[in-house]
Amino acid sequence: MKLQFLGAAGTVTGSKYLLRGEHAQLLVDCGLFQGYKQLRLRNWSALPLPLREIDAVLLTHAHIDHSGYLPLLVRDGYRGRVYCTQATYELCRILLPDSGRLQEEEAEYANRHRYSRHKPALPLYTEADALKALERFEPQDFEHEFTPARGFTAQLLPAGHILGAAMLRLHSAQGSILFSGDLGRAQDPIMRPPTPVAQADYLVVESTYGNRHHETENPQDALCAVITRCIERGGVVVIPSFAVGRAQALLLAIGELKAAGRLPLTLPVYLNSPMAADVTTLYRQHQTEHRLSEAQCAALGRTAQIVNTVEDSKALNRRKGPMVIIAGSGMATGGRVIHHLKAFAGDPANSILLVGFQAAGTRGAALAEGAQSIKIHGEYVAVRAEVASIGNLSAHADAGEILNWLSHFTQAPQQVFVTHGEPAAADALRQQIEARYGWRVSVPEHLQSVNLEGSAPASEAAPRPSQTLRLHRIGIDTYQEPVLFLRSDCPVCRSEGFESQSRVKLSLDGRSVVATLYTVNPPLLGETQAGLSEAAWRALDAHEDQEVTLSHPDPLESFAAVRGKVFGASFSAEDLQAAVHDIAAGRYSGLELAAFVTVCGGQRLSLNETIELTRAMVDSGQRLHWQRELVLDKHCVGGLPGNRTTPIVVAIVAACGLTIPKTSSRAITSPAGTADTMEMLAPVDLDLPSLRRVVERENACLAWGGAMNLSPADDVLIRVERPLDFDSEGQLVASILSKKIAAGATALLVEVPVGPTAKLRSDEAAQTLGQRLREVAQAFGLRIEIVYSDGNQPVGRGIGPALEALDVLAVLRRDAGAPADLRQRSLRLAGRLLEMGGRAAGGNGLALAEQTLDSGAAYAKFLAICEAQGGLREPPVASYRQIFKAPRSGVLRGIDNRRLARIAKLAGAPRSPAAGLELHQHLGAQLQRGQLLFTLHAESPGELAYAAAYAQAHPDILLIEA
Numbered sequence: 001m002k003l004q005f006l007g008a009a010g011t012v013t014g015s016k017y018l019l020r021g022e023h024a025q026l027l028v029d030c031g032l033f034q035g036y037k038q039l040r041l042r043n044w045s046a047l048p049l050p051l052r053e054i055d056a057v058l059l060t061h062a063h064i065d066h067s068g069y070l071p072l073l074v075r076d077g078y079r080g081r082v083y084c085t086q087a088t089y090e091l092c093r094i095l096l097p098d099s100g101r102l103q104e105e106e107a108e109y110a111n112r113h114r115y116s117r118h119k120p121a122l123p124l125y126t127e128a129d130a131l132k133a134l135e136r137f138e139p140q141d142f143e144h145e146f147t148p149a150r151g152f153t154a155q156l157l158p159a160g161h162i163l164g165a166a167m168l169r170l171h172s173a174q175g176s177i178l179f180s181g182d183l184g185r186a187q188d189p190i191m192r193p194p195t196p197v198a199q200a201d202y203l204v205v206e207s208t209y210g211n212r213h214h215e216t217e218n219p220q221d222a223l224c225a226v227i228t229r230c231i232e233r234g235g236v237v238v239i240p241s242f243a244v245g246r247a248q249a250l251l252l253a254i255g256e257l258k259a260a261g262r263l264p265l266t267l268p269v270y271l272n273s274p275m276a277a278d279v280t281t282l283y284r285q286h287q288t289e290h291r292l293s294e295a296q297c298a299a300l301g302r303t304a305q306i307v308n309t310v311e312d313s314k315a316l317n318r319r320k321g322p323m324v325i326i327a328g329s330g331m332a333t334g335g336r337v338i339h340h341l342k343a344f345a346g347d348p349a350n351s352i353l354l355v356g357f358q359a360a361g362t363r364g365a366a367l368a369e370g371a372q373s374i375k376i377h378g379e380y381v382a383v384r385a386e387v388a389s390i391g392n393l394s395a396h397a398d399a400g401e402i403l404n405w406l407s408h409f410t411q412a413p414q415q416v417f418v419t420h421g422e423p424a425a426a427d428a429l430r431q432q433i434e435a436r437y438g439w440r441v442s443v444p445e446h447l448q449s450v451n452l453e454g455s456a457p458a459s460e461a462a463p464r465p466s467q468t469l470r471l472h473r474i475g476i477d478t479y480q481e482p483v484l485f486l487r488s489d490c491p492v493c494r495s496e497g498f499e500s501q502s503r504v505k506l507s508l509d510g511r512s513v514v515a516t517l518y519t520v521n522p523p524l525l526g527e528t529q530a531g532l533s534e535a536a537w538r539a540l541d542a543h544e545d546q547e548v549t550l551s552h553p554d555p556l557e558s559f560a561a562v563r564g565k566v567f568g569a570s571f572s573a574e575d576l577q578a579a580v581h582d583i584a585a586g587r588y589s590g591l592e593l594a595a596f597v598t599v600c601g602g603q604r605l606s607l608n609e610t611i612e613l614t615r616a617m618v619d620s621g622q623r624l625h626w627q628r629e630l631v632l633d634k635h636c637v638g639g640l641p642g643n644r645t646t647p648i649v650v651a652i653v654a655a656c657g658l659t660i661p662k663t664s665s666r667a668i669t670s671p672a673g674t675a676d677t678m679e680m681l682a683p684v685d686l687d688l689p690s691l692r693r694v695v696e697r698e699n700a701c702l703a704w705g706g707a708m709n710l711s712p713a714d715d716v717l718i719r720v721e722r723p724l725d726f727d728s729e730g731q732l733v734a735s736i737l738s739k740k741i742a743a744g745a746t747a748l749l750v751e752v753p754v755g756p757t758a759k760l761r762s763d764e765a766a767q768t769l770g771q772r773l774r775e776v777a778q779a780f781g782l783r784i785e786i787v788y789s790d791g792n793q794p795v796g797r798g799i800g801p802a803l804e805a806l807d808v809l810a811v812l813r814r815d816a817g818a819p820a821d822l823r824q825r826s827l828r829l830a831g832r833l834l835e836m837g838g839r840a841a842g843g844n845g846l847a848l849a850e851q852t853l854d855s856g857a858a859y860a861k862f863l864a865i866c867e868a869q870g871g872l873r874e875p876p877v878a879s880y881r882q883i884f885k886a887p888r889s890g891v892l893r894g895i896d897n898r899r900l901a902r903i904a905k906l907a908g909a910p911r912s913p914a915a916g917l918e919l920h921q922h923l924g925a926q927l928q929r930g931q932l933l934f935t936l937h938a939e940s941p942g943e944l945a946y947a948a949a950y951a952q953a954h955p956d957i958l959l960i961e962a
């Protein structure tokens with residue numbers, strides 16, 4: 001069995017676990033991510049497998065962070081059944097269509113009020129999608145064993161969290177695994193305690209409150225105190241609440257307080273959630289699953305006035321206190337409660353009462369942390385009302401309650417995975433389980449996969465003690481080079497004779513990496529510790545205190561050929577295969593890489609060596625095949641800021657029916673790469689299955705190539721070329737062509753800009769490069785055409801990811817002010833590709849390209865590609881700007897592209913995506929003194945000042961002559 005964490009790892013939302021058995025693949029829970037934007041964005045990226053390949057979905061309970069992704073799953077191709085308890089099904093019938101409606105309303109509201117950066121804002125899914133998803137449900141009784149898919153039996157056990165909530169036990173030939181789902185509490189006023197479990201081979205346990213203990217104060221007393229304080233001020237108590245579970249607990253408590261005379265019987269209480277009212281009815285229908293009597297259930301329904309219509313909901317905002325309003329959503333991420341917050345948060349007489357867990361990044365969490373204002377519908381709303389929290393009303397077990405529930409295990413699970421918690425909570429629970437029970441516990445990361453087969457108990461796996469050390473993450477960024485730190489007096493250094501700069505092989509759970517060793521003095525590390533740089537940590541997928549085995553790596557035989565080349569020998573095909581293989585495997589140290597790059601530098605590689613280097617680089621990684629006769633690609637030999645033609649060219653070419661699966665790189669030395677720019681407009685970080693889906697649907701994609709593992713040796717070489725600032729013709733050719741061949745291209749258009757400060761500075765150099773590209777491409781049967789272009793000045797207005805993206809959008813949308821040069825260059829390239837693809841006769845490509853752009857067909861295609869990749873988004877805008885004016889009158893005679901790019905980088909690009917530079921003039925412009933030259937954009941005042949100082953120190957970057 002293999003388990004992959006597709007959600008609820010490092011966060012409390014997005015619960016999704018993929019369990020791959022011998023014969024079938026199951027998805028356990030199917031929740032939405034909520035909270036931080038970067039989490040919510042995950043809802044828009046595809047799961048790492050075709051949805052048709054999932055055989056069954058099992059839900060632990062109905063909360064949206066466990067069920068809310070289902071409508072999307074079914075819409076996008078899932079065809080299996082959804083198993084859960086009867087009550088969970090009935091709750092989903094209420095919650096999922098509401099979630100779809102909410103998505104639609106928010107998108108519609110955003111479009112109407114234009115506050116979203118996404119134009120148009122689109123719903124993640126619709127009510128209709130949700131209704132379709134409900135058709136796939138097949139409810140099961142608690143405790144009853146069933147077979148969700150071949151090779152698995154399943155059982156749902158009461159978890160006590162909310163109505164219908166279950167933990168899930170799965171059995172297969174490889175063992176059993178228990179998913180706790182959300183665990184309820186031992187003493188909940190409504191739900192019964194979670195089922196005690198005695199055995200499971202593997203356990204996935206939640207940790208929402210893994211670092212907290214609920215207060216011992218009676219929650220009714222706390223609730224009574226907050227409400228009493230507020231009604232004495234004549235204020236309004238606004239309580240954001242989940243419709244399921246919390247709302248009923250609140251109604252129960254308020255009803256009892258009124259009955260006991262502790263709150264006025266006349267105090268108006270509004271339940272502004274028709275959904276919560278429906279849910280309350282469900283509690284009556286599932287009488288045996290909770291502690292409430294029939295009379296108590298009936299009383300729940302009478303405690304509050306139900307607010308049904310939107311009009312009545314709005315009318316509440318005009319009412320005066322005292323009153324209590326309970327409304328969703330529970331973390332104030334959406335729903336009717338945010339309109340009440342907008343209306344009531346500004347008045348100190350009012351109270352906002354938080355009664356459930358508030359995930360990081362939500363408005364609820366901001367309020368709990370004492371935020372002075374919160375952002376609602378794009379504007380800031382001041383918070384002057386009293387903000388109070390009652391943790392003890394939570395439906396989740398706290399750390400102590402989880403540990404008590406675990407005490408029922410009569411045998412240690414082979415491995416425990418702590419999920420569904422913020423990082424601090426998950427790690428605190430891990431430590432407590434390890435300390436109290438001595439079990440093997442880990443906190444998985446998002447998308448991490450673990451093998452559940454035959455992972456032996458901890459005691460057996462220990463290798464020879466003299467060679468193992470405990471791992472420690474030092475947190476040193478060595479860029480991509482794996483570095484190991486050891487104490488010089490540590491037992492392994494002594495027995496193996498390792499010293500600083502030694503190459504050491506580290507092995508852990510079947511993974512290994514060769515690292516460069518540096519020795520340190522005692523205070524930094526213990527005698528039995530091995531410190532790792534970030535790159536080594538990532539490569540090993542390590543966890544703190546795991547035991548790692550150290551050994552001597554195999555001798556680096558391929559380096560002999562590099563030495564030979566230094567002294568005048570040539571590389572053979574075998575030499576280059578071996579060297580590139582070792583380079584891609586990370587076996588060359590920084591020093592050895594530098595030597596390899598040096599012997600390939602300048603024009604030291606012959607045609608044959610360049611061909612063999614290209615071949616070796618293609619062979620070092622993955623190769624894509626498209627099963628289409630003609631697959632187009634384009635490339636620009638860098639060095640020209642703002643030359644972002646690719647998205648426009650791809651849209652035009654694909655709109656004419658040709659196939660162009662474009663993978664691009666991120667910036668290495670420039671202020672923006674095509675992937676950085678595209679990322680401002682749509683998700684680009686696609687895995688191979690998603691990429692294929694996009695290309696099958698749209699004939700094109702605009703993705704980042706990094707995840708495809710195309711020509712991985714190239715990525716390693718680029719990392720050393722960058723600090724050395726070398727140009728190597730042979731390697732440049734191999735680098736360009738190996739990526740395109742590996743990406744499956746059959747015909748390639750290469751643009752070579754030429755200019756005094758471009759990468760190619762003379763026509764002669766450009767022609768030589770073009771010639772070499774042709775010769776090498778020919779050896780691989782790749783059709784190639786080369787376009788030489790003007791490299792004297794930047795293209796478009798923007799330099800930097802977001803600013804360039806705005807230029808691209810303007811051209812595609814045919815805005816009146818769209819940069820004409822970017823448009824012309826894009827049309828010219830697209831025209832050539834249309835001719836290469838046989839869509840236009842020689843000389844007619846440009847006209848067809850123009851027609852495709854001007855008719856809107858290219859923009860429509862671009863939107864469709866963005867949509868397929870996860871949805872169009874609007875580029876961010878920088879907060880800090882500074883304008884630069886012409887210091888004298890005259891003609892703009894020269895632009896130093898390199899230094900201009902440097903200004904954009906100093907302003908923060910591409911790391912700060914909104915940062916960069918907007919150029920307002922082009923070569924030959926007749927300027928008056930004081931006329932606008934360029935505007936700097938930055939995301940922080942420090943970066944703005946830094947870039948501005950550099951610009952002021954180099955006034956000749958834009959050369960103005962009388």
Ligand SMILES: [Zn+2]
Pocket residue numbers: 061063066161182
């Ligand atoms: Zn829940």
